[in-house]
Amino acid sequence: MSVKLAVIYYSSTGTVDAMARRAASTAEKAGAEVRLRHVDELAPDDIIDGVAEWREHVDATAGEPKATPDDIVWADAVLFGSPTRFGNVASQLKQYLDTLGPQWGEGKLADKVYAGFTAAKTDHGGQESTLLALYTTIYHFGGILVPPGYTDPVKFEDGNPYGVSHGTGAEGDVPLGDVQEAALDHLVERVLDVTRRLAGES
Numbered sequence: 001m002s003v004k005l006a007v008i009y010y011s012s013t014g015t016v017d018a019m020a021r022r023a024a025s026t027a028e029k030a031g032a033e034v035r036l037r038h039v040d041e042l043a044p045d046d047i048i049d050g051v052a053e054w055r056e057h058v059d060a061t062a063g064e065p066k067a068t069p070d071d072i073v074w075a076d077a078v079l080f081g082s083p084t085r086f087g088n089v090a091s092q093l094k095q096y097l098d099t100l101g102p103q104w105g106e107g108k109l110a111d112k113v114y115a116g117f118t119a120a121k122t123d124h125g126g127q128e129s130t131l132l133a134l135y136t137t138i139y140h141f142g143g144i145l146v147p148p149g150y151t152d153p154v155k156f157e158d159g160n161p162y163g164v165s166h167g168t169g170a171e172g173d174v175p176l177g178d179v180q181e182a183a184l185d186h187l188v189e190r191v192l193d194v195t196r197r198l199a200g201e202s
């Protein structure tokens with residue numbers, strides 16, 4: 001079975017974007033059909049213009065396809081990515097989730113596999129609370145959450161059993177390392193594996 005995986009994310013300055021691209025690339029190499037989708041930006045231009053990396057990222061991704069409700073309906077499995085915002089999900093991703101009432105009402109979000117990833121500046125600044133906040137929505141979908149737990153040795157290195165997270169450092173300039181990339185690869189492989197098993201394949 002070729003799993004249909006939607007990677008739906010928000011990123012202001014590119015960190016979560018890099019995580020999403022890694023996840024998408026790993027999934028494609030594993031034979032999945034992937035939709036990589038950035039949600040719509042909501043912040044006003046004058047605020048975006050105040051942060052050079054934010055403007056750069058918005059401009060660099062402007063031509064790429066944006067997430068629509070159909071991307072979840074289409075998918076067998078969904079990975080959501082959001083930067084931490086005061087320990088919570090970014091409003092841009094939340095706005096996308098909040099457009100899904102009709103699909104939720106028709107039961108079209110249920111029985112799919114879901115997991116998440118995030119980034120924050122500080123190690124204890126909301127990496128876990130953001131994922132837990134995101135997962136509240138998944139329960140309402142009737143989704144099947146597939147957290148990584150400590151199901152691979154890499155989880156004892158990245159240390160987040162709720163999903164995958166990356167600390168960018170106070171200046172926001174620490175790039176993804178080998179450990180975070182390996183943790184993302186593991187999350188993707190686990191999500192694909194469980195999705196296939198749910199479809200009756202092992």
Ligand SMILES: Cc1cc2nc3c(=O)[nH]c(=O)nc-3n(C[C@H](O)[C@H](O)[C@H](O)COP(=O)(O)O)c2cc1C
Binds near residue numbers: 013087122123126
């Ligand atoms: C409004 C706002 C709130 C933030 N809240 C937190 C926070 O609670 N904890 C933290 O460690 N970092 C926080 N950050 C830093 C971001 O999480 C960090 O820059 C982000 O993960 C980078 O992801 P991106 O490059 O994909 O946008 C915040 C940033 C902004 C703009």
